[in-house]
Amino acid sequence: MKEVKIESKLYVFESIEELPKDVNMLMQKAAEARGKAYAPYSKFHVGAALLLDNGEIITGNNQENASYPSGLCAERTAIYYAGSQYPNAKVLRMAITATSQNKQTTSPIPPCGACRQAIAEYEVKQKVPIEIYFMGEKGKVAKSDSLANLLPFVFDKSVL
Ligand code: THU
Numbered sequence: 001m002k003e004v005k006i007e008s009k010l011y012v013f014e015s016i017e018e019l020p021k022d023v024n025m026l027m028q029k030a031a032e033a034r035g036k037a038y039a040p041y042s043k044f045h046v047g048a049a050l051l052l053d054n055g056e057i058i059t060g061n062n063q064e065n066a067s068y069p070s071g072l073c074a075e076r077t078a079i080y081y082a083g084s085q086y087p088n089a090k091v092l093r094m095a096i097t098a099t100s101q102n103k104q105t106t107s108p109i110p111p112c113g114a115c116r117q118a119i120a121e122y123e124v125k126q127k128v129p130i131e132i133y134f135m136g137e138k139g140k141v142a143k144s145d146s147l148a149n150l151l152p153f154v155f156d157k158s159v160l
Contacts, residue, residue: 011143030095033059043101046074052089058082075115090126096134105136116151123147124156
């Protein structure tokens with residue numbers, strides 16, 4: 001038996017102002033999308049913006065449902081739309097931001113496990129890493145160079 005340690009690398013920016021200009025703009029698109037979230041049950045509003053290699057920017061937000069599990073997260077709303085409309089485009093970057101009506105979100109809010117799995121599918125498919133930036137309403141912004149950093153032991157097509 002041996003112990004295996006897994007390392008993961010993240011970068012942390014002090015605020016949205018510290019981001020490169022184009023990333024700052026993408027995060028602003030995510031915030032705009034967040035403002036249109038449909039989240040009457042959780043009151044937790046999430047926005048995501050994707051940059052594709054064809055220059056398109058795709059946004060999405062969480063869509064809730066009275067039958068709770070029927071709702072969908074912002075990240076998957078956006079990436080499934082991108083996949084359906086631009087099946088040959090690669091996703092280069094994703095910006096995610098979340099706010100809550102119940103408390104202030106001032107630390108980076110990472111994508112949930114189901115969204116990581118969905119994003120992993122596209123990263124594996126396109127063979128190009130997806131940069132992921134995530135934040136709360138304000139404060140620090142975390143960056144991962146690749147979805148792989150956020151989902152060690154990924155379940156992907158290689159096991160099928
Ligand atoms: N949510 C997202 O949109 N993305 C995530 O990664 C985590 C959670 C949404 C789902 C639900 O509408 C609300 O946030 C509370 O969980």
